[in-house]
Amino acid sequence: MGSKASAPGKAILFGEHAVVYGKPAIALAIDKRATITIKESHRDYTRIKSDDLDLEAILSPETGLKLKKGEMGILNYILKALEFYHDSTPINIKLKISIPIGAGLGSSAAVTVATIAALDNYHKRKSTLPSIARRAHRVELEVQGAASPLDTSISTHGGLIYLDKEKIEQIKGDLKDSLVIGYTRSEETAKMVKLVKERMERHPQIMNLIMDAIAHITRKARKALKSDDKECLGELMNINQGLLDAIGVNSKSLSEMIYTSREAGALGSKITGAGGGGSIIAYSHPDRTGQILESLTARGYNAMKANPSTRGVLIQ
Numbered sequence: 226m227g228s229k230a231s232a233p234g235k236a237i238l239f240g241e242h243a244v245v246y247g248k249p250a251i252a253l254a255i256d257k258r259a260t261i262t263i264k265e266s267h268r269d270y271t272r273i274k275s276d277d278l279d280l281e282a283i284l285s286p287e288t289g290l291k292l293k294k295g296e297m298g299i300l301n302y303i304l305k306a307l308e309f310y311h312d313s314t315p316i317n318i319k320l321k322i323s324i325p326i327g328a329g330l331g332s333s334a335a336v337t338v339a340t341i342a343a344l345d346n347y348h349k350r351k352s353t354l355p356s357i358a359r360r361a362h363r364v365e366l367e368v369q370g371a372a373s374p375l376d377t378s379i380s381t382h383g384g385l386i387y388l389d390k391e392k393i394e395q396i397k398g399d400l401k402d403s404l405v406i407g408y409t410r411s412e413e414t415a416k417m418v419k420l421v422k423e424r425m426e427r428h429p430q431i432m433n434l435i436m437d438a439i440a441h442i443t444r445k446a447r448k449a450l451k452s453d454d455k456e457c458l459g460e461l462m463n464i465n466q467g468l469l470d471a472i473g474v475n476s477k478s479l480s481e482m483i484y485t486s487r488e489a490g491a492l493g494s495k496i497t498g499a500g501g502g503g504s505i506i507a508y509s510h511p512d513r514t515g516q517i518l519e520s521l522t523a524r525g526y527n528a529m530k531a532n533p534s535t536r537g538v539l540i541q
């Protein structure tokens with residue numbers, strides 16, 4: 226008997242980093258997913274394999290974990306999720322992933338959510354979406370040391386959400402054919418969250434004011450999305466970007482992608498995710514996305530159109 230589950234990556238429209246300090250954020254699931262397949266194993270060890278990442282590891286109670294190919298990184302999330310089950314019966318775990326990894330698009334959350342859902346299903350455990358999101362958040366917290374529930378919530382529930390503390394509101398916004406993502410490989414999320422924390426410790430008053438300003442922007446963006454006020458939404462993204470720069474998560478390549486997309490007609494563009502490298506998101510009228518994509522790729526950046534996905538985690 227096998228089991229298969231998938232979960233989407235995400236892009237944060239407003240409020241990354243501030244969300245770690247309890248401020249609201251807006252994020253959407255995108256049409257790129259992580260898929261976990263679990264099958265029974267006839268060997269005496271568990272094997273975790275991903276052809277997409279050229280990754281292979283084996284895990285046995287006697288010898289522990291052995292990495293045969295690739296990098297540990299994303300494996301930590303799968304291993305932490307496995308710990309919930311207190312069951313070392315060998316299984317084969319396969320990961321397929323179309324989300325660019327370590328690029329601020331929530332690959333770690335998507336892999337975690339898909340792993341938990343596939344394991345629940347494999348062990349015939351009935352689970353609810355809030356329970357999957359809660360456990361996935363715990364995994365991110367334990368692996369990274371700090372994480373808000375944003376990535377794991379959006380990957381579990383899908384759609385476009387306004388998250389305020391633990392409360393999730395699905396909002397209707399028209400973002401179809403309006404988003405382009407430019408990405409390079411980023412610094413790890415945990416490192417960027419730590420850098421912000423250190424700046425917070427050095428300049429608490431200033432940083433708290435900035436976090437409050439980001440919260441105001443995010444609340445206003447929720448209204449702009451609902452009323453489909455595109456100009457306002459774009460301008461709010463640009464203001465949010467200025468503040469992300471101020472908290473220390475910008476970089477030269479991110480800035481270049483941001484200005485390239487604005488020159489190509491974006492109404493707004495900003496870092497999405499942890500920053501430091503990673504991704505930008507550009508928002509525009511649908512007839513400008515092609516030009517934005519072209520301008521970014523002409524400068525040697527990876528870029529893709531991203532559409533909102535209403536589908537969160539799926540057992541397949």
Ligand SMILES: Nc1ncnc2c1ncn2[C@@H]1O[C@H](COP(=O)(O)OP(=O)(O)O)[C@@H](O)[C@H]1O
Nearest residue numbers: 296298299326327328329330331332333413414
């Ligand atoms: N090729 C790779 N193989 C395995 N793990 C990777 C690879 N590239 C990056 N990683 C790991 O994947 C994880 C990505 O998570 P994160 O930094 O939160 O970025 P995101 O979730 O935005 O993709 C990190 O732990 C990183 O070390």
Ligand SMILES: C[C@@](O)(CCOP(=O)(O)O)CC(=O)O
Nearest residue numbers: 242329331372373414498499
């Ligand atoms: C910076 C942060 O707000 C988002 C990080 O997103 P990502 O891991 O870069 O996809 C951290 C968090 O919310 O836990």
Ligand SMILES: [Mg+2]
Nearest residue numbers: 331333334414
């Ligand atoms: Mg992540």
